């Protein structure tokens with residue numbers, strides 16, 4: 243039974259769903275912020291469910307020897323070292339929509355809090371001061387709202403802004419003109435947004451590009467008296483620069499939900515009257531927390547129990563419905579990759595994967611990941627479908643995909659073409675209704691070979707004596723042949739032999755096979771036939 247650790251505070255719904263789905267779950271929200279404790283127990287778990295308090299560092303990932311999936315009950319995954327997780331083959335998934343309305347509402351609430359100084363007015367009134375003349379606000383109607391990052395949350399804030407009769411301008415390199423007009427916003431460049439907005443609200447993820455986008459330079463381009471709202475990530479703002487601008491009056495007020503260092507027990511913002519601060523409450527509503535808890539528990543259970551992948555940051559999605567149908571083809575793609583990986587000794591320059599007929603309609607991204615995993619595994623034993631695409635990229639392998647209509651007798655097949663500095667190898671295979679992978683073509687030579695755990699592959703001249711040689715050598719060494727396949731391009735031309743053996747072909751006998759004048763090459767192969 244797979245085991246999941248919940249290391250941040252999550253709705254009890256999550257725990258119940260894990261249990262209902264047959265996943266063993268430990269709910270220990272106190273462990274997330276306790277790095278040493280987490281490090282000492284992480285090797286016991288197949289899954290880790292987190293929010294933002296748990297920091298999944300490279301060190302933690304190295305210690306997570308059994309971990310298969312990290313589930314973020316929320317959106318931002320900047321607290322997870324994704325490259326490290328991917329290299330280790332760990333899926334990282336989040337819940338991209340579960341808290342977006344709630345967070346957008348928090349941004350709007352923050353905008354009103356700033357415009358009418360609600361927190362200060364509340365504190366003063368409760369202190370019995372009745373300072374009616376102290377709190378002069380600004381009206382929101384007719385003002386320009388600048389949305390930086392117009393994705394899920396930003397676009398909800400934008401439409402709320404439109405509903406409040408604001409003029410909304412948005413900066414987002416991935417926002418199309420048609421989407422902008424659908425939202426009723428004006429798409430502008432960054433500097434134009436800075437120059438025109440009365441309120442600026444941040445909704446980008448925290449990346450190398452977005453880090454520190456609000457700094458002394460960008461603040462200098464803003465209107466004097468602008469208000470800034472940050473319900474995205476603290477690192478988007480250079481805190482010292484914003485504090486200086488808040489003190490000088492260049493920025494009239496800032497609403498800060500997120501901080502560079504969290505939990506923020508102290509901050510230069512805290513001394514300023516024109517700052518409204520909340521402790522990373524963007525996603526903190528009952529509804530949002532139910533949504534994200536339910537979604538992450540379902541997604542993680544689906545993956546651990548059924549192999550379905552949804553909302554993964556580092557792996558193509560595989561729905562629970564398609565997982566059973568895709569599974570044999572994932573195995574086929576791995577086996578094809580593995581064949582080439584085992585016979586190739588040179589660095590791989592290019593990989594072309596052809597999806598013919600029915601396979602072209604499948605989830606080819608997942609199949610490509612599987613083929614790459616098979617290809618790389620002979621060199622890197624612990625590669626999997628998550629880490630393989632990254633490793634292929636790191637090795638500079640050029641990847642291309644071809645999808646085409648049915649072109650032969652098979653309903654569908656997959657062909658792998660792998661180019662090294664000296665040659666291009668091709669292999670094709672399909673799955674029959676028994677779900678077992680078959681090699682149907684190697685080096686352009688047709689055959690029909692079942693894939694076994696232990697195999698012997700030879701390339702040879704199409705000459706008499708090959709069957710006798712291989713049969714005799716196997717017999718002399720006590721290796722039973724389960725299946726013997728031969729193929730050739732023409733009589734007397736190039737031929738191949740593929741033997742499915744009940745035990746590994748002895749390494750020290752290979753030289754005897756290779757010594758035969760008709761044999762060009764002989765290679766023992768091993769396939770993980772139970773790999774998916």
Ligand SMILES: NC(=O)c1ccc[n+]([C@@H]2O[C@H](COP(=O)([O-])OP(=O)(O)OC[C@H]3O[C@@H](n4cnc5c(N)ncnc54)[C@H](O)[C@@H]3O)[C@@H](O)[C@H]2O)c1
Pocket residue numbers: 316317318319338341342345390391392393394395396413414415416417445446447448451452473474475499500522523524525526
């Ligand atoms: N305060 C909270 O509790 C809370 C809650 C949820 C999400 N968040 C944060 O909000 C962020 C946004 O969430 P989302 O669901 O809207 O994400 P999203 O991916 O749907 O949208 C982000 C948008 O930012 C845009 N973007 C990326 N780089 C940009 C750049 N350099 N300049 C301008 N735009 C850029 C993207 O194109 C995208 O449209 C999350 O990454 C998370 O960090 C905070």
Ligand SMILES: O=C(O)[C@H](O)COP(=O)(O)O
Pocket residue numbers: 293294295315316317318319341522524525526
């Ligand atoms: O990215 C998110 O989803 C938010 O920052 C929410 O974070 P939290 O789950 O820690 O409240």
